[in-house]
C-alpha cells in the first residue's frame with residue numbers, strides 16, 4: 598500500500614474541508630480564492646494528480662473522484678478551481694516536451710505556481726463562428742498569438758496557463774486578405790504552456806457571474822504575443838482536444854462536482870427532517886438517486902462500462918438542480934436571503950447547465966426541461 602493514498606489522507610481532507618467552509622469572500626474575492634488555493638497546497642492536494650516520480654501521490658481516478666466529492670460538498674468553488682488546474686497539469690504530463698515538464702512540475706507539485714487552462718474555444722465555446730477566436734501564426738522562432746480565450750478560471754492569480762490555439766496555415770507575412778473560408782486553413786491546433794506575464798498578454802477584470810464569481814474566471818487576451826517553440830506542449834495537429842486527458846468535455850470530474858453539491862443540499866434536507874417529518878419521503882428519494890448515480894460514476898471510474906459519461910452527467914445535472922431547489926423550498930424565505938447557503942447552492946447548480954456540456958448532455962437535459970422523451974443517437 599502507498600503511504601499517501603486516499604485512506605491515509607482522509608483526516609487531512611476532513612480538516613481542509615472545515616477550513617474551506619470558514620473562508621469568507623466578503624472582503625476580497627481574489628484574496629479569498631488565493632487563500633483557498635494555498636490551503637489546497639498545504640494539504641498536499643496538488644500531489645493527488647502527479648506521478649510519484651515527480652513527487653506526487655499518483656492517486657487513481659477513483660481516489661481523485663472521492664476527493665472531489667468531499668471537497669465539492671464543502672466548497673464547490675474550490676473544487677471547481679481545482680478541476681481546471683488539474684486539467685492543465687494533465688495536459689502538461691501528457692506532453693512530449695520534457696524540458697518544459699521539468700521546469701513546470703516541481704513548482705506545480707508544491708503549489709508554488711498556479712496553472713490554469715484555456716481550451717474551451719477548441720471544444721464547446723465560440724464554435725459556431727467561422728474564424729477561430731485565438732490564432733497562432735508561424736514565426737521564425739515559434740508562433741505569434743492573436744485573439745482571446747474566453748473562459749479561464751483562476752486567471753486573476755494564475756502564474757501559468759495551458760492554452761490552445763488554432764494554427765493559421767497562412768503565415769503572418771502572407772496574410773492580408775481575410776480568407777477565412779479557405780478550406781482547412783485553421784485545421785491544425787496547438788497547445789502551449791505559457792507564463793501569464795509574457796508581453797502582450799492582457800487579463801481584464803473578471804466579470805460578475807450568476808454564481809462562482811469567486812472562481813476568478815474571465816478571458817485572457819493575446820496581442821501579438823511572441824511564443825518561442827520551447828513553450829509548445831502538443832501539436833500542431835488536428836482536433837488536439839479529442840486525444841489525451843485533461844480537457845475533454847463532460848468528464849467524470851464534472852459529474853462528481855454536481856454530486857458533491859447535491860450531497861450538500863441533501864445533507865441540509867436531512868438536518869431539517871429531524872424536526873419535520875413531512876419532508877422524509879422526498880428526502881429519501883433524492884438520497885436514493887444520489888447513491889445510485891454515485892455508484893454508476895464510480896463503476897465508470899473502475900472501468901465498468903454499462904453507462905456512458907454522458908448518461909451519468911445528465912443524471913447528475915438533473916439531480917443537482919432538483920436537490921438544491923428542494924432544499925430552497927424547505928428553507929423557505931430564509932433560504933432566499935443572500936447569505937443563506939441554500940440560495941447560493943441553487944445558483945451554483947445552474948453552472949452545471951453551461952459548464953463543459955457536450956451535445957448529448959445538453960440534448961438530454963433540454964428534453965427533461967421540456968418534458969419530452971429523449972431518444973439517444975437520434
Ligand SMILES: Cc1cc2nc3c(=O)[nH]c(=O)nc-3n(C[C@H](O)[C@H](O)[C@H](O)COP(=O)(O)OP(=O)(O)OC[C@H]3O[C@@H](n4cnc5c(N)ncnc54)[C@H](O)[C@@H]3O)c2cc1C
Nearest residue numbers: 681714715716717721722723725748749750814951952953
Ligand atoms: C464559470 C465558468 C468557468 C469556466 N472555466 C473554464 C476554464 O477554466 N477553462 C476553459 O477552457 N473553459 C472554461 N469555461 C467554459 C465552459 O466549459 C464552456 O465552454 C462555456 O460555458 C460555453 O459557453 P459559451 O457562452 O462560451 O458558448 P458559445 O457557444 O460561445 O455561446 C455563446 C453565444 O453564442 C451563440 N451561439 C452558440 N451556439 C450557437 C450556434 N450553434 N448557432 C448560433 N449561435 C450560437 C448564443 O447566442 C450563445 O449565447 C468556463 C465557463 C464558465 C461559465
